[in-house]
Amino acid sequence: MWRKSSHSSDGTTSQCVEIAQLTGSIGVRDSKDPGGGHLALTSEAFARLVERIKGSG
Template sequence: MIVQWRKSSRSGGTSDEACVEVAGLSGVVGIRDSKDPDGGRLAVSGAAFGVLVEEIKRGRLDRL
């Protein structure tokens, strides 16, 4: 299976920026670090990913 990873168009495109990439997989959403594409990955349900995105948008996961 070929996986199409993509990152936000707002990421800036430089290699030194912290960014994640996501991929739609069979029944789940894959998440990985764009700076370490061969490293660890997460797989979460579409519903869990939706909650994560909403929490990010609301600023609830911002570092203090």
């Protein structure tokens, strides 16, 4: 099941992603184009991505 952040519905941004627990990986896709494919990341790579995003704000 794909999930979008609750912050995505605030109406101030159109840059949203969805994530899902996939078999053996975590999927990341563009919420505006759910049929356009997704990235499959290991849990370690996903954790590093989240930490980098948090650090850029």
